[in-house]
Amino acid sequence: MKIKTRRDYIESLRKLKLNLWMFGERVASPVDHPIIIPSMNAVSFTYELALDAQHEDLMTATSHLTGKKINRFTHIFQSTEDLVKKVRRQRLLGQKTACCFQRCVGMDALNSVYSTSFEIDAKHGTTYHQNLKKFLLYVQEENPVVDGAMTDPKGDRSLPPHQQEDPDMYLRVVERRPDGIVVRGAKAHQTGIANSHEILVMPTSSMAEKDKEYAVSFAVPTDAPGIVIIFGRQSCDTRKMEGSEMDVGNSVFGGHEALVVFDNVFVPHERIFMNGETEFVGMMVERFSGHHRPSYACKVGVGDVLIGATALSADYCGVSKASHVRDKLVEMTHLNETIYSSALACSTEGWATPSGAYQIDQMLANVCKHNVTRFTYDIARFAEDIAGGLMVTMPSEKDFRHPQIGHYVDKYFKGVAAVPTEKRLRILRLIENLTLGSGAVGYRTESMHGAGSPQAQRIMIARLGNFDYKKKLAKAIAKVKD
Numbered sequence: 001m002k003i004k005t006r007r008d009y010i011e012s013l014r015k016l017k018l019n020l021w022m023f024g025e026r027v028a029s030p031v032d033h034p035i036i037i038p039s040m041n042a043v044s045f046t047y048e049l050a051l052d053a054q055h056e057d058l059m060t061a062t063s064h065l066t067g068k069k070i071n072r073f074t075h076i077f078q079s080t081e082d083l084v085k086k087v088r089r090q091r092l093l094g095q096k097t098a099c100c101f102q103r104c105v106g107m108d109a110l111n112s113v114y115s116t117s118f119e120i121d122a123k124h125g126t127t128y129h130q131n132l133k134k135f136l137l138y139v140q141e142e143n144p145v146v147d148g149a150m151t152d153p154k155g156d157r158s159l160p161p162h163q164q165e166d167p168d169m170y171l172r173v174v175e176r177r178p179d180g181i182v183v184r185g186a187k188a189h190q191t192g193i194a195n196s197h198e199i200l201v202m203p204t205s206s207m208a209e210k211d212k213e214y215a216v217s218f219a220v221p222t223d224a225p226g227i228v229i230i231f232g233r234q235s236c237d238t239r240k241m242e243g244s245e246m247d248v249g250n251s252v253f254g255g256h257e258a259l260v261v262f263d264n265v266f267v268p269h270e271r272i273f274m275n276g277e278t279e280f281v282g283m284m285v286e287r288f289s290g291h292h293r294p295s296y297a298c299k300v301g302v303g304d305v306l307i308g309a310t311a312l313s314a315d316y317c318g319v320s321k322a323s324h325v326r327d328k329l330v331e332m333t334h335l336n337e338t339i340y341s342s343a344l345a346c347s348t349e350g351w352a353t354p355s356g357a358y359q360i361d362q363m364l365a366n367v368c369k370h371n372v373t374r375f376t377y378d379i380a381r382f383a384e385d386i387a388g389g390l391m392v393t394m395p396s397e398k399d400f401r402h403p404q405i406g407h408y409v410d411k412y413f414k415g416v417a418a419v420p421t422e423k424r425l426r427i428l429r430l431i432e433n434l435t436l437g438s439g440a441v442g443y444r445t446e447s448m449h450g451a452g453s454p455q456a457q458r459i460m461i462a463r464l465g466n467f468d469y470k471k472k473l474a475k476a477i478a479k480v481k482d
C-alpha cells in the first residue's frame, strides 16, 4: 500500500489540484482549512487504525486479486464473514470518531460496480469488468480514498432524466470520442470529496431506453479538468474557525459534503464501467444501496458515544439514579442495538453474485436502514431530554474563561459538587454537536436521507415482502380452501 500513514495520506492530498470553493472563495490548500481539517482527520483515522495490530483483522483484508494485504476499505467482499467484518468496523470507527468518516461510500460503490459490470459483460461482451478490475488493482495498491457518487440533483422528481427541462439535472454523456466520453452534470451531497483522490460515479435511479445517455458509470481523479467542488455548509460550521475547542463539541473529527459539478469532464475508455446499458442501472443502484444501508452501522458507533455522553450528563447533574433516566438510557441502548442487529443480520444472510463478490440480503438491509431513519432521531430525543436546556443556552468558552465573568458561569452551571463545571459543559457541547450542530448532519439528516430516504426502503420492503406467500401460510393454518 503506497498510502499507509496519516502523513502519507495528507501529503497525497496536498498533491491534488482540487477546484474547491467555500464561502464564495477558491480554497487554495484544503488540507490546511480549519473547516476541512476535522473531516480529513476522520478519514486519516481509517489509515491510522489499519496500522494498529489490535484492529488489523477489522481494518485490513487480503486482496482476492493479488493475495496482498490491503485496507478493508478497498476490499471486494468474498464471504459473509467479510460483510460482517465491515459492519463491526463501521461501529468501531463510529465509536472512535463520533462522525462520518466518509470512506465507505466509495467502498460500497466499488463492490456494486464490480458485480454489476461482470454481469453487463456476460450479456453484452463489453470489457467493463476488466476496466473495473484494473482500477481496483490501482486502488488496492495505492490505497487512495474513492468518493462514491450516486446522487444527481434530479430537478423535477416526477420526471425521468430525459424529460427534465434542463437535461443536465442528471449526469450524462454529452460527447463520444474515439478515446473516451465527455460527461456533464453534477453529483449532490458528496461525502468526503475534498478528502478523496478519485470519484466513482454511478447512475442514481432505474432508467428506460430513452435515458441511455444517463446510464453511465466511471471513475476519474477528483482534480480532473472540469470538476468543480462547492463545499456544503453545516450547522455551526464556523465554530471550527473560532479557535475554541470546547464550543465545537467534537474538535478533532467531523464530516463534510459538497456539490460536485462535472463541467464537460473527459473520461478515457479504460475508466468506463457502464455506458448506455439501461437495463443494468437498476441492478447497480440496488446493489449499491443494498451495501450502503448496513454501512450505517457507523451510526451505532456514534450512538454509543451519544449514549455515553447522555449518561455522563445525568451523572454530572445528579439525576443518574432517577428511574426514568435509567429507563431512557436502556431504551436508547435497545434502539441502538436493534440497528446493529439488522446490519449484522443482512450480512450473515449474504449471497455470492455471479462475479464471486458477496451481496447482503436486501430485505434485511432495507429494514436496517429504515431503523436508522427512525431510531437515531429517537436516541437524539432522549439525549436532549436528559441533557436539559443548558445544552442550547450555555455561554461560550470565551465567557467561561473570562477573568471578569467566568466565575459566574463556573458557579451557576455547576451540577454535583464533586464534578468541575468544565466537564459538564464539555459533555453538553458534545451532545449539542451530535443532535443540533455539525455532527447532526451525520447523525440525524444523513441517517434520514443518506443511502436513500425512508420511502426508498419502504418500496423495497413492499417489493420483497412476498405477501402472497404469507397469505398462503395463513390459509394453510386456518384451513381456508380456495
Ligand SMILES: Cc1cc2nc3c(=O)[nH]c(=O)nc-3n(C[C@H](O)[C@H](O)[C@H](O)COP(=O)(O)OP(=O)(O)OC[C@H]3O[C@@H](n4cnc5c(N)ncnc54)[C@H](O)[C@@H]3O)c2cc1C
Pocket (backbone or CB within 6 Å): 105, 148, 149, 150, 151, 153, 154, 157, 158, 187, 188, 189, 190, 191, 192, 257, 441, 442, 445, 446, 449, 450, 451, 452, 453, 454, 455, 456
Ligand atoms: C449528509 C448526506 C451525505 C450524503 N452522502 C452521499 C454521497 O456521498 N454520495 C451520494 O451519492 N449521495 C449521498 N447522499 C445523498 C442521499 O443518497 C440522498 O440524499 C437521498 O438519496 C435522497 O435524495 P435527495 O436528498 O435528493 O432527496 P429528495 O429527492 O429531494 O427527497 C425529498 C423527499 O421527496 C421524496 N421523493 C423524491 N423523489 C420522489 C418521487 N419520484 N416520488 C415520490 N417521492 C419522492 C423523498 O422520498 C423524500 O421524502 C448524502 C445525503 C446526505 C443528507
Ligand code: SF4
Pocket (backbone or CB within 6 Å): 099, 100, 101, 102, 103, 104, 105, 191, 295, 296, 298, 299, 442, 446, 450
Ligand atoms: S454515513 Fe457512515 S457509512 Fe456513510 S460514509 Fe459516513 S461513516 Fe460511512
